[in-house]
Amino acid sequence: MLARATATASATARRAMSTVTEITAKAIVYSSYGDPLDTIACHSYKLPSKPINGKEVLLQTLACPLNPSDINQIQGVYPSRPSLTKELGTIEPSAVCGNEGLFKVLATGSEVSELKAGDWVIPSNVNFGTWRSHALTTSENLTKLPNDGKLSIAEAATITVNPSSAYQMLTLYVDLKPGDWFIQNGGNSQVGRAAIQIGKTLGLKSISVVRDRPDLKELKEELTQLGATHVITEEENSSREFGKTIKQWTEGKPIKLGLNCIGGSNLTNMARKLGKDATLLTYGAMSLKPVSLPTSLFIFKNLTAKGFWVTENIKRIPGSRESTIKELIKLYESGDLAEIKHDEIEVSANEGTEEEFLAAFKKGLVESKKGKQLVVFK
Amino acid sequence: MLARATATASATARRAMSTVTEITAKAIVYSSYGDPLDTIACHSYKLPSKPINGKEVLLQTLACPLNPSDINQIQGVYPSRPSLTKELGTIEPSAVCGNEGLFKVLATGSEVSELKAGDWVIPSNVNFGTWRSHALTTSENLTKLPNDGKLSIAEAATITVNPSSAYQMLTLYVDLKPGDWFIQNGGNSQVGRAAIQIGKTLGLKSISVVRDRPDLKELKEELTQLGATHVITEEENSSREFGKTIKQWTEGKPIKLGLNCIGGSNLTNMARKLGKDATLLTYGAMSLKPVSLPTSLFIFKNLTAKGFWVTENIKRIPGSRESTIKELIKLYESGDLAEIKHDEIEVSANEGTEEEFLAAFKKGLVESKKGKQLVVFK
Numbered sequence: 183m184l185a186r187a188t189a190t191a192s193a194t195a196r197r198a199m200s201t202v203t204e205i206t207a208k209a210i211v212y213s214s215y216g217d218p219l220d221t222i223a224c225h226s227y228k229l230p231s232k233p234i235n236g237k238e239v240l241l242q243t244l245a246c247p248l249n250p251s252d253i254n255q256i257q258g259v260y261p262s263r264p265s266l267t268k269e270l271g272t273i274e275p276s277a278v279c280g281n282e283g284l285f286k287v288l289a290t291g292s293e294v295s296e297l298k299a300g301d302w303v304i305p306s307n308v309n310f311g312t313w314r315s316h317a318l319t320t321s322e323n324l325t326k327l328p329n330d331g332k333l334s335i336a337e338a339a340t341i342t343v344n345p346s347s348a349y350q351m352l353t354l355y356v357d358l359k360p361g362d363w364f365i366q367n368g369g370n371s372q373v374g375r376a377a378i379q380i381g382k383t384l385g386l387k388s389i390s391v392v393r394d395r396p397d398l399k400e401l402k403e404e405l406t407q408l409g410a411t412h413v414i415t416e417e418e419n420s421s422r423e424f425g426k427t428i429k430q431w432t433e434g435k436p437i438k439l440g441l442n443c444i445g446g447s448n449l450t451n452m453a454r455k456l457g458k459d460a461t462l463l464t465y466g467a468m469s470l471k472p473v474s475l476p477t478s479l480f481i482f483k484n485l486t487a488k489g490f491w492v493t494e495n496i497k498r499i500p501g502s503r504e505s506t507i508k509e510l511i512k513l514y515e516s517g518d519l520a521e522i523k524h525d526e527i528e529v530s531a532n533e534g535t536e537e538e539f540l541a542a543f544k545k546g547l548v549e550s551k552k553g554k555q556l557v558v559f560k
Numbered sequence: 561m562l563a564r565a566t567a568t569a570s571a572t573a574r575r576a577m578s579t580v581t582e583i584t585a586k587a588i589v590y591s592s593y594g595d596p597l598d599t600i601a602c603h604s605y606k607l608p609s610k611p612i613n614g615k616e617v618l619l620q621t622l623a624c625p626l627n628p629s630d631i632n633q634i635q636g637v638y639p640s641r642p643s644l645t646k647e648l649g650t651i652e653p654s655a656v657c658g659n660e661g662l663f664k665v666l667a668t669g670s671e672v673s674e675l676k677a678g679d680w681v682i683p684s685n686v687n688f689g690t691w692r693s694h695a696l697t698t699s700e701n702l703t704k705l706p707n708d709g710k711l712s713i714a715e716a717a718t719i720t721v722n723p724s725s726a727y728q729m730l731t732l733y734v735d736l737k738p739g740d741w742f743i744q745n746g747g748n749s750q751v752g753r754a755a756i757q758i759g760k761t762l763g764l765k766s767i768s769v770v771r772d773r774p775d776l777k778e779l780k781e782e783l784t785q786l787g788a789t790h791v792i793t794e795e796e797n798s799s800r801e802f803g804k805t806i807k808q809w810t811e812g813k814p815i816k817l818g819l820n821c822i823g824g825s826n827l828t829n830m831a832r833k834l835g836k837d838a839t840l841l842t843y844g845a846m847s848l849k850p851v852s853l854p855t856s857l858f859i860f861k862n863l864t865a866k867g868f869w870v871t872e873n874i875k876r877i878p879g880s881r882e883s884t885i886k887e888l889i890k891l892y893e894s895g896d897l898a899e900i901k902h903d904e905i906e907v908s909a910n911e912g913t914e915e916e917f918l919a920a921f922k923k924g925l926v927e928s929k930k931g932k933q934l935v936v937f938k
Contacts, residue, residue, distance in 0.1 A: 261860045445855055450850070464855055464858040464859060465859065466855070466859075467855035467856075467859075472828070472852045472853055472854050472855060473852070473853045473854075473855055473858060474850045474851070474852040474853075475850055475851045475852075475865075476850050476851075477823055477842055477844070477845035477850060477851055477867075478845075479867070480842040480851060480865065480866065480867025480868075481842060481843065481844075481845075481867040481868065481869045482639045482867070482869065482872075483867075484866075484867055484869070484872065484876075485865075485866070485867060486864065486865070486866050487853075487858065487864070487865040487866075488858065488862075488863070488864050488865075489855075489857070489858025489859040489860070489861075489862055489863060490858075490859065491859045491860065491862070494860075494862060498862075
């Protein structure tokens with residue numbers, strides 16, 4: 183995807199150079215795998231100020247998040263990654279970082295009818311390379327989002343990963359009916375918070391496991407406000423005694439679905455709360471420990487353990503990405519889903535130095551341990 | 561099931577006592593849960609020599625295995641177990657041990673048309689209590705097996721657990737086509753040996769992991785004779801380097817199914833050999849360690865981990881038990897499936913003391929660590 187899009191961009195840029203006004207685009211790139219802070223660089227290159235090819239679309243980035251999977255991609259430990267090429271004019275074969283982001287259409291080629299300047303678009307696939315100021319691509323690589331003021335830039339820029347994961351895990355694996363229960367760890371993660379809210383709109387009841395912390399009371403209140411039925415600590419989760427409390431809460435109804443992004447003993451203890459015939463979906467491993475489950479859960483409680491990877495679902499379930507985004511837009515517009523909790527780092531799309539551009543993303547990498555970082559282009 | 565059958569037996573016995581010749585039946589019973597050697601006892605009781613009630617069937621046991629699940633049942637750690645009752649005339653509420661066995665029909669009530677004296681039958685459900693010399697039940701609790709000399713007593717007496725598990729795991733979960741690969745640990749277990757043979761008849765290729773042992777060469781030859789494509793040791797299974805050899809064997813074809821009865825690191829290493837979108841079925845935990853799987857297998861290789869319990873499949877998939885038995889009989893009759901490897905312990909159905917009867921089963925319990933023990937009634 184990236185290879186093709188940037189090949190077009192580069193060739194077009196060369197052809198256009200003498201006839202059309204140019205834009206200086208900046209992109210965060212890597213040419214080898216390793217610690218992102220040591221590995222990423224800012225690369226500037228020229229783009230024409232309007233598309234030459236009829237199907238092209240010229241974009242300016244509005245915002246892009248720094249997701250854990252983006253970081254894993256730069257580290258070289260993520261199975262999905264773009265090819266390293268010289269298409270942007272880098273000395274070493276490189277790729278542009280980032281898989282998720284929101285773009286504004288600056289101009290369209292003569293054969294593009296479905297998009298116009300000012301429209302909001304997101305990449306239709308991963309490996310687009312979103313940590314950049316501008317992009318030149320073709321319209322079939324883009325998905326249009328409404329730009330009518332109901333969806334915020336942050337909501338639109340982060341719609342395809344965290345809330346999409348939550349929505350798909352709650353709707354595509356187990357036939358949950360209103361009143362049914364699910365349990366999740368990482369309850370305060372972005373996916374966890376989205377699952378709480380989406381679960382509530384589906385009429386589901388939820389138990390969210392969170393780490394103990396000084397402001398636990400406030401966090402519990404916040405998540406309850408979002409729609410959590412119950413919020414418990416890892417300590418409560420690990421107590422066999424506490425299982426009785428959970429049974430009282432659920433009035434003996436089996437918990438049908440578990441969502442796991444932690445692994446290790448946190449998961450093992452959570453899995454014990456699942457009812458017969460339950461499904462456990464693993465979408466992360468924040469503890470860096472494996473999925474470890476007592477054999478009896480499999481044999482005698484008929485547990486099914488599966489993985490969830492939103493990137494793969496795009497391929498596996500055709501149309502799932504589009505239908506998920508459609509549903510999420512409704513939830514954002516109705517106010518049932520809150521904007522993702524994030525910090526913003528501002529950067530200029532058209533001005534400033536390469537050093538400033540790079541510094542913004544490096545700051546995001548450092549801060550990403552504290553919470554979701556969103557680079558916003560002014 | 562047991563409760564009802566023995567209630568009938570006991571009531572009938574009392575009514576019949578003055579008019580019909582009696583049989584002295586012996587049964588291995590337990591009235592509390594614990595170490596089987598300390599817990600089991602022999603209980604003698606009277607049965608009429610022919611059924612009084614029209615739907616009753618009087619049985620003499622031909623053979624019954626001592627399965628691990630029977631032992632777990634007596635230990636009280638098995639979720640499926642019969643009620644403890646006084647129906648057999650025991651002082652303490654008791655249950656008869658054993659879930660699998662072959663019986664010969666001695667006599668039938670006037671309303672039983674589908675069975676006659678001399679027919680072979682097995683219990684249609686678990687918790688029948690098979691460690692006994694005789695039983696009086698009704699015909700709907702029994703499944704008829706052919707008694708035409710093609711099926712041996714040992715084959716018929718053990719058809720519902722080990723080979724049924726192997727057959728169902730290979731046929732009910734993944735749509736395996738001839739030429740497809742599966743991998744299993746416990747390759748020399750009874751289920752493992754059955755899976756090797758059944759897999760071969762289905763055109764499947766298999767890799768079986770076995771423990772290293774002094775007579776490894778002989779075991780490899782034996783399993784290869786049965787139909788194993790490859791037999792590897794736990795050491796080879798645990799070597800990342802050896803993964804390359806396996807890829808050469810499979811010519812890059814993904815291994816679609818894994819069968820696990822061990823758990824722990826043996827399983828973790830085996831699971832790494834599975835291909836994308838594979839299914840892992842766990843039916844035992846001989847290492848007593850959990851099912852521990854790297855998160856990446858779930859997220860990036862789309863692994864599905866499930867449990868297998870033949871007892872539960874009877875309920876979950878109606879007709880699966882009958883159709884499995886039918887297929888297994890064909891395989892036994894064609895010679896494609898060998899008699900289960902076992903030791904025989906002889907005991908008299910009609911003669912001998914309670915002590916001798918009990919001693920036979922205690923011997924079986926002690927010897928069961930070495931291999932499958934089958935108590936055969938002469």
